[in-house]
Amino acid sequence: MPETKTKKPIITVWRVILGVIFLAGAYATYLRFVVGWSAATNLSDAQPWGMWVGVATLCGVGLSAGGFATAAAVYLLGMERYRPIARAAVLVAFLGYVSVCVGYAYELGLPWLFWHALIYWNPKSVLFDVMFCILAYTTVLTIEVSPAIVERLPFNGFKKTYMHWHHRLATAVVLAGVLLSSMHQSYLGGLFLIFRDKMYPLWYTPALTTMFYLSAIPAGLAMVIITLYLCNRSLGTKVDPKILKEVAWVISPMLILYFVWRMVDLVKHGGGPYLFKPTSEAAYFWLEMALFVFLPVFMLNNRWVMNRPEGVYWSSAVVIAGFITNRVNVSINALERATQANYIPKWPEMAVTVMLVTCAILAFRYAVIYLDILPKKAKSTRKWLANAGVAANA
Numbered sequence: 001m002p003e004t005k006t007k008k009p010i011i012t013v014w015r016v017i018l019g020v021i022f023l024a025g026a027y028a029t030y031l032r033f034v035v036g037w038s039a040a041t042n043l044s045d046a047q048p049w050g051m052w053v054g055v056a057t058l059c060g061v062g063l064s065a066g067g068f069a070t071a072a073a074v075y076l077l078g079m080e081r082y083r084p085i086a087r088a089a090v091l092v093a094f095l096g097y098v099s100v101c102v103g104y105a106y107e108l109g110l111p112w113l114f115w116h117a118l119i120y121w122n123p124k125s126v127l128f129d130v131m132f133c134i135l136a137y138t139t140v141l142t143i144e145v146s147p148a149i150v151e152r153l154p155f156n157g158f159k160k161t162y163m164h165w166h167h168r169l170a171t172a173v174v175l176a177g178v179l180l181s182s183m184h185q186s187y188l189g190g191l192f193l194i195f196r197d198k199m200y201p202l203w204y205t206p207a208l209t210t211m212f213y214l215s216a217i218p219a220g221l222a223m224v225i226i227t228l229y230l231c232n233r234s235l236g237t238k239v240d241p242k243i244l245k246e247v248a249w250v251i252s253p254m255l256i257l258y259f260v261w262r263m264v265d266l267v268k269h270g271g272g273p274y275l276f277k278p279t280s281e282a283a284y285f286w287l288e289m290a291l292f293v294f295l296p297v298f299m300l301n302n303r304w305v306m307n308r309p310e311g312v313y314w315s316s317a318v319v320i321a322g323f324i325t326n327r328v329n330v331s332i333n334a335l336e337r338a339t340q341a342n343y344i345p346k347w348p349e350m351a352v353t354v355m356l357v358t359c360a361i362l363a364f365r366y367a368v369i370y371l372d373i374l375p376k377k378a379k380s381t382r383k384w385l386a387n388a389g390v391a392a393n394a
Helices: 013-035 051-062 065-076 080-107 126-150 156-195 208-234 241-268 280-300 309-339 347-370
Strands: none
Touching: 013 347, 051 080, 051 156, 051 208, 051 309, 051 347, 065 080, 065 126, 065 156, 065 208, 080 126, 080 208, 080 241, 080 347, 126 156, 156 208, 156 309, 208 241, 208 309, 241 280, 241 309, 280 309
């Protein structure tokens, strides 16, 4: 009997949700750039940094740390076992930084003058260091992900020459990326050192730069695990679950190191007495510790959880939830008692943030489908995967 084909519906639940997200984001963009800053945000002189800095920038950059960590493991430490996931990790970092760059257009008061920072240097400003590292590292990430696109070009001569030189310079490019990303992760913590008299003692410390760096790496690796797990589930890729499990094993000692360092530093700089006070800040702090340290460390050291791909996935999801809580605590909750701002983001702030995250997810999805980013199953039931070819190593 002839095979009957079921026609897929044009309108699906996910497409409707995507449509709502982009319509809301477009209207929020109109409010931000046409109507005015106050129509799109609840920010004020007392609370100049809100959701776009606390979530879009701080979390976006931190969750991209898996890119430089994975690239360093493969190219600098020679851990070839992780090469099949290196391209995906770098692509996650690239899309994360591109999203941050686009997000800056919403955060800046006069976004059309962004180029002033490139011309009128102020090396004494931490903001300049952050901007410089973001632009430089985004350029490095562009070079790192470029082979996946160049491979698809029809110009064989150019392709051969480009890939030859890219291979010769790969180690130097990765080394530059590791240095720039490490500096950038630290500088983001340095931004809050100017709030010494405003930050609640549970979060202010002269070691904020170190804390930001130590917390970004496990969160970035957790982001890589979640991304690869979802690719295996929904896009027909074939990443060995043992690799994801090995990456997850690295996260637990990092979280323990972060916790020990954090508590010693807290006591050293006078934050200890605030740990058990009946305040909202203490509740936020212990929520952060529960999600970023206690629960994930328990899960990552539990054999029953780790022997299941779903367990590795949910352990990583908890790590990311705790990381986001930390960045929101540092950028918003730690300042509210001093500023009395009582900041709650307006819906356009949330709409823009969700839209940028959705754009990054869609870009990653189609990159995995049409480029050689990840190993794919030999026999795929999906037509667009069957013709996608075998993923090449980075």
